[in-house]
Amino acid sequence: MTTPPPGSLLTARDLRKAYGPTHALDGAEFSIHPGEVVAVMGPSGSGKSTLLHCLAGIVPPDSGSITYNGRELTQMSDAQRSALRRSEFGFVFQFGQLVPELTCVENVALPLRLNGSSRKDAERTARGWMERLEVDDLGAKRPGEVSGGQGQRVAVARALVTGPRLLFADEPTGALDSLNGERVMELLTEAARSTNAAVVLVTHEARVAAYSDREIVVRDGRSRDMERAI
Amino acid sequence: MSIGHTLLGLLEAGPRHGYDLKRAFDEKFGHDRPLHYGQVYSTMSRLLKNGLVEVDGIEAGGGPERKRYAITDAGITDVQRWLATPEKPEEYLQSTLYTKVVLALLTHRDAAGILDTQRAEHLRSMRILTDRKRKGDLADQLICDHALFHLEADLRWLELTAARLDKLSEAVTR
Amino acid sequence: MNTRQWARDLGLGARFAVTGGREGWVRMTLTAVGVGLGVALLLLCTALPNVFAARHKVEDARYDYTYSDKVPPKADDTFLIAATDTVWHDVDVRGRLVEPEGERAPLPPGVDSFPGKGEMVVSPALGDLLASDGAELLRERLPYKIIGTIGESGLIGSHELAYYAGASGLKLTDSSPVHRLTGYGKPDATPEKTDPVLLLMVLVVFVVLLTPVAVFIAAAVRFGGERRDRRLAALRLVGSDSHMTRRIAAGEALAGALLGLVVGTGFFLLGRQTLGSTELLGVSVWPSYLDPSPVLAALVAVAIPAAAVLVTLLAMRGVVVEPLGVVRAAKQRRRRLWWRLLPPLAGLAMLYPMIGKGRGSGDFNQYLVIGGVLLLLIGITALLPWAVEAVVVRLGKGALSWQLAVRRLQLSSGTAVRMVNGIAVAVAGAIALQMLFTGTQSQYTKATGKNPGRVQMQVDLSDRKPLSGVEREFTGTKGVRAAVALAVSQYGDARRDPKNSNGLTVGDCTALRELATLPSCKDGDVFVTRTRSHYTTPGNADEIAVVKPGRQLYIDPSYGDATERGIEVPWTVPANVRVVDARKDSLQDANSLLVTPAALPARAAPALFSDGAYLRLDPSVPDAREYVRNVVARIDPLARAYSWSATEEDAKYTSIRTGLFVGSAFVLALIGASLLVSQLEQLRERRKLLSALVAFGTRRRTLSLSVLWQTALPVGLGLVLATTVGVTLGSVLLKMTRTPVAMDWASVLTMTGVGAAVVGVVTLLSLPPLLRMMRPEGLRTE
Missing domain, CATH: 1.10.287 (Helix Hairpins)
Structure with a gap:
């Protein structure tokens, strides 16, 4: 195991992961600093999402190392990784992430409640974040009653509500038109920068990737860090 | 971009001095490249020659930039035609x-x-x-x-x- | 909206169901299996009347008793027959000894030729049993050579244990169980008048068992409904209107139901074979008995598909299928109570007029009973959605898992309620029936007055010779602690019409010691017990006063001008008569006066009657009863040995009760299966969401708990409602049978407990798939 570059928040080395015969990851590398926004690009099926799932400790890689803040993710138990995800990470997915039966504010408050906050405190904090993401008027509505863009903002608010140090966004604008998508990206990156959270942004859209500080490209399960490649 | 048509279009709102025209153009369209006075002068004289604008008045002290221009009916028609004509798509062949x-x-x-x-x-x-x-x-x-x-x-x-x-x-x- | 269009849309839907790819097939299969199980159960039920009739027919055909005083003379076509029924490990064995008296003596049903002496024909099940290991004792008891089997026409079920053994020299006496007959069969098989209360029970049992099946079928038709709705949205996109869409959905359900009919028939045929070769709670039948009555079967075949279409059309009412997706009406109309109250109230109204009828005051109207019970039970399915909604709206505070569950129920409680409906109906019906059974139990259960704590077995001998010493046959028999064979007689203080008279028991010292605590005893002693049994006051002072030493008494006195006079033997009470304490576990406490044989004059012997033998067994010897029966079979094949029990139940009552248990087991298993299927389907629907929740760190425990709450809440409410309706129905039924209404909380708790247990098991079984679905692989979209 090599030591991570100085100042890095999360570093992955030589990640491999196979789903059956297909090699989703085949020696991928990754590194991100606090407050940095890194875009993960690449064509469909290149292993972008798998890389994100591995980095976030959702899926354990077959081999390789992932170091977060000096701790080795691959050696943590499922419960430990879950706890890490709850407290230090935030997530935004393309869709299917808001619990349809909870109201928007309850959805945003969900991670806080998972961490043991009282319902009242959690929902107060949630409302604050919803205001920042300009969806404070949707509190009592359910996800089925709001538009896609609004829903995604609610999702971003939920990802940020715990004050995570690392935000994972998997095609966060994938289901949105460009205007809504850009607004979501603007709010997301602004909010992340204001809290000094790092963002891992998986996308295949260049205009979304343009919100990042740098990009890495995944192709056939291998990653290329463009800044270092030059 | 046709500078002539753009200046004509700016004149549609009302008569202006050449200096005002340049300022309005720079403000709205000239982010990358501001116009030279000379460019404004030569364009306006071409438009004047074609009867698309007329001189509305000249301020004391003279100088080309002191002329006040107004758009003619023919000018308005020209702007209208320009706006209505589609641009040829640019095909970069990389x-x-x-x-x-x-x-x-x-x-x-x-x-x-x-x-x-x-x-x-x-x-x-x-x-x-x-x-x-x-x-x-x-x-x-x-x-x-x-x-x-x-x-x-x-x-x-x-x-x-x-x-x-x-x-x-x-x-x-x- | 003409018929052609209907047919076309339904057909289209059916085609979609078949050509819907893998998902379509899965859905179809689920529905078909679900409906199939229901259909099989329905067909089985339609066959039940036939089963009873067929069994009854065989029982009538092989009937071999006569209660006539006139014994036909011995002739060419007569035979002697004696019942030698026995019991093998709590299973009844029907046994007969037959002895043809002439060439033309008729054969018993199902028997080809008379077995000779020492030979027997057996039912296949008995043949198998005798051939099996561990049946040595039974082989010893039936030491006959097997020369053939009894055919189907002579047996009431495939597992009946029965034999006909050949005999010679059977004696036809008054006291012997031997009959002379000229043929088999009940001479005048007059139809018995069915007890209206029993008939009421049968009707209620049927309704109670079948209603959950109907509810289950309704739920099965909706299997996979949510995915289907999404597919329908695609149809709307290409231009079908909302009515067409509903009909297409109904068509899909119809296809599933039709396939379900086929599958159900298959299940039924399979089950018929299985049931024909197995035994359930002591009941076995022949497959041929399980022929559904054609009318009922046709009804099933028509009603199921029709119901499928109807249920789907009704269910689709609340669903707006828009071209771009399914909208479950964002602002759902609050469910209204008033019309939901109509069915149960109507049910009560139908039952009310019959209160106090039944026993002695006319029959119940069958249609009103069925209608009333049905409406009350169906009322649950109408009330439950309202109740769940009304309660859930007021909930919300609490742990996260609770909040998730409550919110889900608030948004759409329909699916959850559909799952619980069946259980609730079954439990309500079962509670009502339990109440009815417990309430009327005393009417159908007679106390025998026998205390199995004292005597475990009694043997009635065919030969009533007193004091023959038969009890000695049991000494040394494994598992027998004590055996007494006693004689009894009567005594009085006068030759004729005595003022004081009573019974006396005669036995040797060993025997008498089993009845009372004797300080000492020798032949010639007489005892009288300090207490007496079978009287309201246990004190025996009166009798002790009569039996004074030296007093002149008479054995077997005569009464009035009876044609049969007693023997009137004078007997002087000996001087050594002693007052003793009766044993609490006396083997026979009919009389207080205990006499040893030598204390009686020889002339008194004819006045004595044998009272059979009473046995005290060693409970630690498992096969004690079998050893006893073997001894009995050896010393007196015509004797009857039976165990003492405190109560005995009316046979019909028992069989209805047994039927209920068998049916309930089936229905609950069925409902459990359907619960599991819809539970899994629901989970599959939410796979992506579950994965996302796990991704951002939700504990599996939270999610599992929320799934549990999500089921437990409606189940709890359903059980409360079921208890209410069940107790109401039970009370009404008891009132109808004029039985005092008493709450049997134990059975209420049992029934709700069973219902809750089914749900618990289902939740437990759905946990592994739930955990599997929570794996992050669900996040993968590519």
Whole structure:
């Protein structure tokens, strides 16, 4: 195991992961600093999402190392990784992430409640974040009653509500038109920068990737860090 | 962009001095390149000659920039026609980049690397534009978006080319 | 909206169901299996009347008793027959000894030729049993050579244990169980008048068992409904209107139901074979008995598909299928109570007029009973959605898992309620029936007055010779602690019409010691017990006063001008008569006066009657009863040995009760299966969401708990409602049978407990798939 570059928040080395015969990851590398926004690009099926799932400790890689803040993710138990995800990470997915039966504010408050906050405190904090993401008027509505863009903002608010140090966004604008998508990206990156959270942004859209500080490209399960490649 | 038609269009709101025209143009359209006074002068005289504008008055002290111009009916018709005429779509054939890629393949250099480098460069431009857009007003945003969409189109071509490099390599080295 | 269009849309839907790809097939299969199980159960039920009739027919055909005083003379076509029924490990064995008296003596049903002496024909099940290991004792008891089997026409079920053994020299006496007959069969098989209360029970049992099946079928038709709705949205997109869409959905359900009919028939045929070769709670039948009555079967075949279409059309009412997706009406109309109250109230109204009828005051109207019970039970399915909604709206505070569950129920409680409906109906019906059974139990259960704590077995001998010493046959028999064979007689203080008279028991010292605590005993002693049994006051002072030493008494006195006079033997009470304490576990406490044989004059012997033998067994010897029966079979094949029990139940009452248990087991298993299927389907629907929740760190425990709450809440409410309706129905039924209404909380708790247990098991079984679905692989979209 090599030591991570100085100042890095999360570093992955030589990640491999196979789903059956297909090699989703085949020696991928990754590194991100606090407050940095890194875009993960690449064509469909290149292993972008798998890389994100591995980095976030959702899926354990077959081999390789992932170091977060000096701790080795691959050696943590499922419960430990879950706890890490709850407290230090935030997530935004393309869709299917808001619990349809909870109201928007309850959805945003969900991670806080998972961490043991009282319902009242959690929902107060949630409302604050919803205001920042300009969806404070949707509190009592359910996800089925709001538009896609609004829903995604609610999702971003939920990802940020715990004050995570690392935000994972998997095609966060994938289901949105460009205007809504850009607004979501603007709010997301602004909010992340204001809290000094790092963002891992998986996308295949260049205009979304343009919100990042740098990009890495995944192709056939291998990653290329463009800044270092030059 | 036709500067003549743009100036004509600005005059439609009301008569202006040449100096005012330049300022209005720079404010609205000249983000990248501000107009020279000379350009305004030569354009206005051409328009005057064609009867699309007329001199509304001259301020004391003279000088070409002290003339006040007003648009004529023919001018209005001309602006109308210009706006209604579609622009010919510009077809960039990506000649330079295409040439580079084919050459790299023919000389067994790393064509994928060229594409990646180019992508990084495109993204760098896009980042700058995105940043400017974020800080600018609506006009800034619209102009930056235009550039961003073009760059994005280039990038998509790059991605497609990258995905087809093997086939291309077969075709050019055959 | 003409018929052609209907047919076309339904057909289209059916085609979609078949050509819907893998998902379509899965859905179809689920529905078909679900409906199939229901259909099989329905067909089985329609066959039940036939089963009873067929068994009854065989029982009538092989009937071999006569209660006539006139014994036909011995002739060419007569035979002697004696019942030698026995019991093998709590299973009844029907046994007969037959002895043809002439060439033309008729054969018993199902028997080809008379077995000779020492030979027997057996039912296949008995043949198998005798051939099996561990049946040595039974082989010893039936030491006959097997020369053939009894055919189907002579047996009431495939597992009946029965034999006909050949005999010679059977004696036809008054006291012997031997009959002379000229043929088999009940001479005048007059139809018995069915007890209206029993008939009421049968009707209620049927309704109670079948209603959950109907509810289950309704739920099965909706299997996979949510996915289907999404597919329908695609149809709307290409231009079908909302009515067409509903009909297409109904068509899909119809296809599933039709396939379900086929599958159900298959299940039924399979089950018929299985049931024909197995035994359930002591009941076995022949497959041929399980022929559904054609009318009922046809009804099933028509009603199921029709119901499928109807249920789907009704269910689709609340669903708006828009071209771009399914909208479950964002602002759902609050469910209204008033019309939901109509069915149960109507049910009560139908039952009310019959209160106090039944026993002695006319029959119940069958249609009103069925209608009333049905409406009350169906009322649950109408009330439950309202109740769940009304309660859930008021909930919300609490732990996260609770909040998730409550919110889900608030948004759409329909699916959850559909799952619980069946259980609730079954439990309500079962509670009502339990109440009815417990309430009327005393009417159908007679106390025998026998205390199995004292005597475990009694043997009635065919030969009533007193004091023959038969009890000695049991000494040394494994598992027998004590055996007494006693004689009894009567005594009085006068030759004729005595003022004081009572019974006396005669036995040797060993025997008498089993009845009372004797300080000492020798032949010639007489005892009288300090207490007496079978009287309201246990003190025996009166009798002790009569039996004074030296007093002149008479054995077997005569009464009135009876044609049969007693023997009137004078007997002087000996001087050594002693007062003793009766044993609490006396083997026979009919009389207080205990006499040893030598204390009686020889002339008294004819006045004595044998009272059979009473046995005290060693409970630690498992096969004690079998050893006893073997001894009995050896010393007196015609004797009857039976175990003492405190109560005995009316046979019909028992069989209805047994039927209920068998049916309930089936129905609950069925409902459990359907619960599991819809539970899994629900989970599959939410796979992506579950994965996302796990991704951002939700504990599996939270999610599992929320799934549990999500089921437990409606189940709890359903059980409360079921208890209410069940107790109401039970009370009404008891009132109808004029039985005092008493709450049997134990059975209420048992029934709700069973219902809750089914749900618990289902939740437990759905946990592994739930955990599997929570794996992050669900996040993968590519």
